Amino acid sequence: MNDASLSRPNFHLKEEIRDYWSKRSETFDLAFGHRIPPGPEFHAWQQPIREQLGTAPLKVLELACGTGEVTRLTHELGHDVTAIDFPEAMLAVARHKHAGKDRLRFILADAEDTREPDGLYDAIVCRHLVWTLTAPEAAFREWHRLLKPGGKLLVFDGDWAKPTRLGRLSSFVIRQIDRLIGPDTHYDGALSSRHAEIMRQLPFGEGLTYDRLEPLLKQAGFAHTLRLSHGPIAAAQRRSTNLRNRLRTLVYRRFILCAVR
Numbered sequence: 001m002n003d004a005s006l007s008r009p010n011f012h013l014k015e016e017i018r019d020y021w022s023k024r025s026e027t028f029d030l031a032f033g034h035r036i037p038p039g040p041e042f043h044a045w046q047q048p049i050r051e052q053l054g055t056a057p058l059k060v061l062e063l064a065c066g067t068g069e070v071t072r073l074t075h076e077l078g079h080d081v082t083a084i085d086f087p088e089a090m091l092a093v094a095r096h097k098h099a100g101k102d103r104l105r106f107i108l109a110d111a112e113d114t115r116e117p118d119g120l121y122d123a124i125v126c127r128h129l130v131w132t133l134t135a136p137e138a139a140f141r142e143w144h145r146l147l148k149p150g151g152k153l154l155v156f157d158g159d160w161a162k163p164t165r166l167g168r169l170s171s172f173v174i175r176q177i178d179r180l181i182g183p184d185t186h187y188d189g190a191l192s193s194r195h196a197e198i199m200r201q202l203p204f205g206e207g208l209t210y211d212r213l214e215p216l217l218k219q220a221g222f223a224h225t226l227r228l229s230h231g232p233i234a235a236a237q238r239r240s241t242n243l244r245n246r247l248r249t250l251v252y253r254r255f256i257l258c259a260v261r
């Protein structure tokens, strides 16, 4: 696969997305913001899950688990976790990381059409998936279908299309640091051409915000929604990293949304 495949009319966007993440699986954890190191950052990411899901064992579905970093947050709270992703290569990293653990299964499935039974789960968690959905409205109806009445959907995401004003300034400084010490080879984020080409074709390609997502979830049948702050996570990240990564935490606006079925 190369970029020329984008112009092949029979190569579906979803296949392109799967192929992209398959290729990123080996180095995904090396890019800042993906791996969740133990300590304050781990606790900051885990806090919204603890707050919304509690610690009494629940049946939780994690959509787009990637290399299994968020999986650890939920599993270590004592929940029974089913984690899905759709490139085998991503799942292989996650399976290896969590080998031998009870209450945890990984399955290869499409988050937009899981084929899981109705009302099986108490909660659904996903980080950095919603921006890359190809058919969000249908996906949200699917997630509503999978939850028990009163079940919760917890979304961690951000607007990766439009840097904030401070973010534009931070990006400028990051570019100067790149020029001085060389680029960070594992960080491609929104910067790689392939990523940008996929973004261009996505429903949320022009940006995903809490205000855009909330009404779509209500239309899909979710009753209440709640906004949680991503601030404590970014603050914890800034405490333990270099200047370039500290600046990266300022580039895009992120949010956490909890919706109740």
Ligand SMILES: C[S@@+](CC[C@H](N)C(=O)[O-])C[C@H]1O[C@@H](n2cnc3c(N)ncnc32)[C@H](O)[C@@H]1O
Pocket: 017, 018, 021, 022, 034, 063, 064, 065, 066, 067, 068, 069, 070, 084, 085, 086, 087, 090, 109, 110, 111, 112, 126, 127, 128, 129, 132, 133
């Ligand atoms: C930015 S990564 C986030 C991974 C993980 N959630 C994390 O935060 O570390 C996006 C993930 O979404 C997965 N993904 C994208 N579309 C998907 C779909 N339709 N079904 C399942 N996984 C999907 C990709 O394979 C990739 O692992």
